Amino acid sequence: xDWFFRQWVTGTEIPRFETNLVVAPAGGNxxxxxxxxxxxxxxxxxxxxxxxxxxxxxxxxxxxxxTLVGSTTAPVHxxxxxxxxxxxxxxxxxxxxxSRD
Numbered sequence: 001x002d003w004f005f006r007q008w009v010t011g012t013e014i015p016r017f018e019t020n021l022v023v024a025p026a027g028g029n030x031x032x033x034x035x036x037x038x039x040x041x042x043x044x045x046x047x048x049x050x051x052x053x054x055x056x057x058x059x060x061x062x063x064x065x066x067t068l069v070g071s072t073t074a075p076v077h078x079x080x081x082x083x084x085x086x087x088x089x090x091x092x093x094x095x096x097x098x099s100r101d
Contacts, residue, residue, distance in 0.1 A: 003080055005047060008098070015048055016041045016100040017069075021089040023054065026079055033078045034090040037066050041100065044070040053093040054086035060093040061086075 007013065021035035022034040029055065039048060048068045053060040092099060 001060070003045075003047060007084055009047055013046055013097055013101050015046065017050065017091055019074070019089075019091050021052075021076060021091075023086050023089050025085070029074045029081050029083065031082055032096055033063065033076060033080075035076050035089075036073050037068065037076055037091055039068040040071045046070055050091050050098060051093070052076065052094050053090050054080065054082055054095065055088050055090055056082070056086045057086050062093075063089075076097040100101045 018038040019035065021033055024032050026032040033052060033054065037050060038090050050066045050068060052064050052066060054063050061082065064078040066074050066076055068074055
């Protein structure tokens with residue numbers, strides 16, 4: 001837990017996230033979320049576990065996480081069974097992680 005306190009309690013870095021996510025049917029009630037997520041404005045050892053959500057008619061459902069270390073871009077490939085087709089996929093929909101807009 002030392003890393004958590006160094007980053008979020010005593011640290012001053014706040015990450016910025018950018019996404020390029022696509023939702024596609026994967027058969028039945030399953031949907032694939034693919035694309036990339038970028039984290040910037042942080043030091044090389046800054047770690048974030050960023051939630052990914054499928055949004056349908058304003059309702060956000062968490063379907064997974066992406067782990068990012070430093071200023072980097074990570075691939076996303078998640079698949080989930082959902083009750084209705086999602087309109088889009090987003091990260092940090094409920095502001096789970098402190099970030100710059």
